[in-house]
Amino acid sequence: MPRPLVATIDIAAMQHNLAVAKARTPRAKVWAIVKANAYGHGLARGVRGFAAADGMGLIELDAAVRLRDLGWTKPILLLEGFFAPEDLAIVSRNQLEVAVHCDEQIAMIEHSGITTPLDVHLKMNSGMNRLGFTPDRFGAAYVRLRAIPTVRKITLMTHFANADDVRNPSLLLSEQVRRFQDGIAGLSGELSLSNSAATLLHPELVTDWVRPGVMLYGGTPGGKTAQEFGLLPTMTLTSEIIGTQDIATGDAVGYGSRFVADKPMKIGVVACGYADGYPRHAPDGTPIIVDGVRTAMVGRVSMDMITVDLTPVPGAHVGSAVTLWGDGVPIDEVAQAAGTIGYELMCAVAPRVQMVER
Numbered sequence: 001m002p003r004p005l006v007a008t009i010d011i012a013a014m015q016h017n018l019a020v021a022k023a024r025t026p027r028a029k030v031w032a033i034v035k036a037n038a039y040g041h042g043l044a045r046g047v048r049g050f051a052a053a054d055g056m057g058l059i060e061l062d063a064a065v066r067l068r069d070l071g072w073t074k075p076i077l078l079l080e081g082f083f084a085p086e087d088l089a090i091v092s093r094n095q096l097e098v099a100v101h102c103d104e105q106i107a108m109i110e111h112s113g114i115t116t117p118l119d120v121h122l123k124m125n126s127g128m129n130r131l132g133f134t135p136d137r138f139g140a141a142y143v144r145l146r147a148i149p150t151v152r153k154i155t156l157m158t159h160f161a162n163a164d165d166v167r168n169p170s171l172l173l174s175e176q177v178r179r180f181q182d183g184i185a186g187l188s189g190e191l192s193l194s195n196s197a198a199t200l201l202h203p204e205l206v207t208d209w210v211r212p213g214v215m216l217y218g219g220t221p222g223g224k225t226a227q228e229f230g231l232l233p234t235m236t237l238t239s240e241i242i243g244t245q246d247i248a249t250g251d252a253v254g255y256g257s258r259f260v261a262d263k264p265m266k267i268g269v270v271a272c273g274y275a276d277g278y279p280r281h282a283p284d285g286t287p288i289i290v291d292g293v294r295t296a297m298v299g300r301v302s303m304d305m306i307t308v309d310l311t312p313v314p315g316a317h318v319g320s321a322v323t324l325w326g327d328g329v330p331i332d333e334v335a336q337a338a339g340t341i342g343y344e345l346m347c348a349v350a351p352r353v354q355m356v357e358r
């Protein structure tokens with residue numbers, strides 16, 4: 001028998017979450033974001049879960065080609081564009097659309113010799129200071145692209161730093177919007193701005209295209225919980241109790257003896273550790289479900305195991321069912337307890353974890 005640790009992917013929940021995104025933005029077209037192996041869910045499952053999307057957006061060139069091999073015929077957008085001149089032949093052959101965020105990329109297109117039409121998403125740095133042309137240099141980049149005969153559509157794109165936190169004074173969302181509007185003045189093209197947070201929280205900013213990622217996987221980008229947004233968990237990580245210990249007051253559990261019992265307790269050992277993608281920084285008290293009962297992780301996370309308090313589940317035994325996140329215990333809640341975000345947990349599920357579909 002394989003180790004009883006399984007990530008179950010719910011394709012119907014992926015379809016549902018995409019429908020939520022579409023319902024919130026009825027006039028926009030949707031890029032379903034499937035970077036990082038569809039946020040850890042598997043690219044092929046992304047294709048099935050998001051078949052109703054208008055396009056797929058991702059970062060990895062090899063995965064973009066795989067999308068074509070999987071039969072995806074609608075648009076594909078490389079969110080960071082390409083990295084080297086030789087990438088452009090693959091872009092052309094697979095009819096990929098590309099973000100263009102720097103002059104070096106424009107030069108690569110100019111010298112590429114490709115003859116097929118290339119649809120470009122010109123990216124503005126509207127304040128996040130990651131990728132993109134600043135507003136004052138955006139128009140010049142547009143003109144330079146427009147002069148390349150092979151460039152067809154130019155979509156105007158930016159990315160928000162604080163769509164989940166509009167009052168962040170270091171960079172107001174409204175300031176990013178203002179800079180974007182300044183930078184695109186006089187330029188024509190479709191607009192692409194909103195990630196999940198903007199799609200869910202700022203319908204007034206929705207333009208021609210939206211780019212939801214984490215919401216499609218039942219994660220919340222911040223603000224309300226995924227459930228309050230009507231999103232369903234798409235990944236449920238389950239395991240089993242593989243051992244139990246009855247411990248006395250003063251007994252310690254696990255590496256570093258981080259947890260010391262203040263009463264007699266029953267401890268359960270769960271087959272899942274940090275080498276599976278469970279966050280090693282999860283503190284005592286991180287929620288977990290055993291036999292349908294919510295209890296708490298105690299003791300340091302090991303490579304292959306975690307330990308849980310079975311006091312609220314006196315009937316638990318070797319073989320009892322455990323849910324680490326997903327149905328009944330939101331991934332965002334586990335992530336928050338561990339000082340991270342649901343995004344990181346779903347992306348980091350290790351290859352040794354069995355993945356199945358429901």
Ligand SMILES: *Cc1c(COP(=O)(O)O)cnc(C)c1O
Binds near residue numbers: 159212
């Ligand atoms: C990852 C990504 C998104 C999706 O972000 P979420 O917060 O997961 O919705 C959108 N646009 C770009 C450019 C991205 O890289």
